[in-house]
Amino acid sequence: MIITYCQNEVVNSIISIFHTRFADRGMTLNCNIAVGGVLPCSDMAIGAILSNALENAMHVLEETQLEEKWTNLTVSEKQNHLLLQVENPIVRIPKFIDGIPASNKNEKGHGIGVKSIVYYVEQLNGQCHFSVSGHSFVLRIII
Numbered sequence: 001m002i003i004t005y006c007q008n009e010v011v012n013s014i015i016s017i018f019h020t021r022f023a024d025r026g027m028t029l030n031c032n033i034a035v036g037g038v039l040p041c042s043d044m045a046i047g048a049i050l051s052n053a054l055e056n057a058m059h060v061l062e063e064t065q066l067e068e069k070w071t072n073l074t075v076s077e078k079q080n081h082l083l084l085q086v087e088n089p090i091v092r093i094p095k096f097i098d099g100i101p102a103s104n105k106n107e108k109g110h111g112i113g114v115k116s117i118v119y120y121v122e123q124l125n126g127q128c129h130f131s132v133s134g135h136s137f138v139l140r141i142i143i
Contacts, residue, residue: 052113082142
């Protein structure tokens with residue numbers, strides 16, 4: 001079931017899918033969405049960025065023994081710029097290389113999500129910032 005978070009169908013679809021995936025795993029996805037129907041980037045770009053960011057957060061939570069598993073998602077628009085923030089608790093601080101978290105997985109295919117996010121944000125002349133604040137991992141994107 002697609003839940004209406006905003007006027008953009010792609011954003012609604014992706015968040016609805018991930019809301020269900022999080023719930024099926026006993027996790028909480030908290031959403032604060034305030035965007036219109038037409039975004040300052042393509043549907044493909046927002047789809048890739050949002051999907052990869054939420055997928056990464058979900059995988060981190062799956063691998064932890066935390067009692068409370070949550071992710072906060074904020075998407076808003078200001079002066080024709082899209083602001084996106086994803087925050088989730090972490091137990092172990094990731095290794096950063098040039099400001100970008102490096103995958104600790106040796107398996108093929110891991111680490112592609114972060115690379116995809118960085119690629120799309122750069123293609124849109126935007127900025128992304130990965131950080132740790134307290135015991136939370138924070139991804140902030142401005143497009």
